[in-house]
Amino acid sequence: MTGDDLIEQYAIKERMSDAIETGYTDEEMVAYINDGMNMLWQVLIQRGDPETIGDLTIENEVTEMPERFWKVTSKAPVYIRRNKLICDGDLPQNISYYKKMKALQYLSDDIDFGDSPDTDTLYDILAQIVISLAMINHGFSMETEKDLVAAVIKMLP
Numbered sequence: 001m002t003g004d005d006l007i008e009q010y011a012i013k014e015r016m017s018d019a020i021e022t023g024y025t026d027e028e029m030v031a032y033i034n035d036g037m038n039m040l041w042q043v044l045i046q047r048g049d050p051e052t053i054g055d056l057t058i059e060n061e062v063t064e065m066p067e068r069f070w071k072v073t074s075k076a077p078v079y080i081r082r083n084k085l086i087c088d089g090d091l092p093q094n095i096s097y098y099k100k101m102k103a104l105q106y107l108s109d110d111i112d113f114g115d116s117p118d119t120d121t122l123y124d125i126l127a128q129i130v131i132s133l134a135m136i137n138h139g140f141s142m143e144t145e146k147d148l149v150a151a152v153i154k155m156l157p
Helices: 003-009 011-015 026-046 119-137 143-155
Strands: 051-056 063-066 071-072 078-081 085-086 093-099
Touching: 003 026, 011 119, 051 078, 051 085, 078 143, 085 119
Parallel strands: none
Antiparallel strands: 051 093, 063 085, 071 093, 078 085
């Protein structure tokens, strides 16, 4: 699903239309979607969702970091220097790492929650977060909506 698809399928702009007369730019919508995805991604990391974790075998003392590498999941004899992984232990070394969320640059980009069985639920929650963030940013009280989103996030398996 792309950012455009999310906005259309969940009628996001229509649900926010009464908030401000000038509407929201594509750039604003990309920023709100990325903020929402980042919030969900952090929840998924805390829950140990497999989509947020990558595996890597380090065979050399200095190794290129994978594209979406964020940080090592456990205590491994590996550290980062100048965007390279440095192994300070026996080789080869198998490590797991948390992936960075794949951010959108344009609304036509795909939203990537991987193959999670909860993808539809994540899209539903993301739509609510996007609406709440946009409305909050424009000074509207969204206490009820924020509480609802927080409660739904807690229910994720």
